[in-house]
Amino acid sequence: MNCVIKMSLTDFMKNKRLYEKFQKIFKMPQIKKEKYILVKPKTKNYMLIGTAFDYLLRFYIARHNNKIINRDWVCEEVKGLARFEDDLRETSEEIVNRAKDNYEMYLDEGVLSNNLLSSVILIAKLDGILRSGGVLPNSLDIEPRDIEDLNNLYSVIPKNYFMKNEFCVLNPTFGTASLMVGGADADLIIGDTLIDIKTTINFKFTKEYFLQLIGYFILNELGGIDNFENNVDIKKLGIYYSRYGYLFTFNVSDVVGERDLKEFKKLFIDVAQGFD
Known part of the structure; x- marks a missing residue:
């Protein structure tokens, strides 16, 4: 979703200390498949x-x-x-x-x-x-x-991606954690996967997309999901490229270690509270 709110989360993730830590501990995933645009x-x-x-x-x-x-x-x-x-x-x-x-x-x-x-x-x-x-x-x-x-x-919506017998959270917000960064709402969560929708002609997984997804992941870890009592254990993050009819996902565990993630969450809170 292209919007001011989502960019504010990305801008927050570009805080100097936070971004330097991000660059150091997160391994950026790569799209290995070449796809051709289906809908111009x-x-x-x-x-x-x-x-x-x-x-x-x-x-x-x-x-x-x-x-x-x-x-x-x-x-x-x-x-x-x-x-x-x-x-x-x-x-x-x-x-x-x-x-x-x-x-x-x-x-x-x-x-x-x-x-x-x-x-x-x-x-x-x-x-x-x-x-x-x-x-x-x-x-x-x-x-x-x-x-x-x-x-x-x-x-061109692929049925196998989105027709699943799992709980789905549509346009989730993340409690007080969303407010920490000026408000943030993701596109959707299906089961253990948080997905952002990109209606773009460019079939690329960019650093900004990565920052955005990790930002949502951290917000869920810190604030949970509004109107949902149970914690959602998000294990995968992804982008649905709607003009290509393709969902790209990766495991969180493949891009960051548990100890590094814990340190990053602490720094995230410090930066949000103005202790940077």
């Missing part, structure tokens, strides 16, 4: 489609799995922004309510409709308002090619 973008609305597909994939997972832990959609918080006029609040409520109706219909029938695709684009625009601190989108109009793009991305 139809427009230049890259960030919008990225956020919209985040919602769409989570809807897909909710449709195909029984053990779902969900939270309120980020877009629902827009109506609470005091700077907006009443008509915009009403518009945002209408968009969210319509999206919920289309979502429930999708859960019941499993049919991917243009109404649902339109809804995820609109709630992605609302998402952008909140994550940008209140910057309004240029328009709430929908480009038909964006709907086509989302439909194509949906068509």
Whole structure:
């Protein structure tokens, strides 16, 4: 998911002391397979489609799995922004309510409709308002090619990756630990694997992706998951490259030792509390 909140976590991980320790103790995994892009973008609305597909994939997972832990959609918080006029609040409520109706219909029938695709684009625009601190989108109009793009991305979702008889946490936050870094929400957790979704044309596993995933892992270790009583023992981290229909994962134990991880968590807390 491309957003200001997630970048704040990555920026936090780039704190000088934290980053130097990270560089020293973490071994960066490598993608060994060469993949070819399956879904090329139809427009230049890259960030919008990225956020919209985040919602769409989570809807897909909710449709195909029984053990779902969900939270309120980020877009629902827009109506609470005091700077907006009443008509915009009403518009945002209408968009969210319509999206919920289309979502429930999708859960019941499993049919991917243009109404649902339109809804995820609109709630992605609302998402952008909140994550940008209140910057309004240029328009709430929908480009038909964006709907086509989302439909194509949906068509290459590999069923074996996301249809599993394991509990799934959609868009998790990590209690007080998320607040330590200014707020952070991951895309999803399936079983013991935390996954971030990247709707990009670049099939690369970058240092920033690695920092982000390790950041989420540490937050879960420190704060657990909101609205979930049990601790989730995350053992794997991964990126789903939606334009390639490919999920890349690696074991946490393969990239850092237990003793080094313990030291890194302590340093993470110290930096978050301003003791750096």
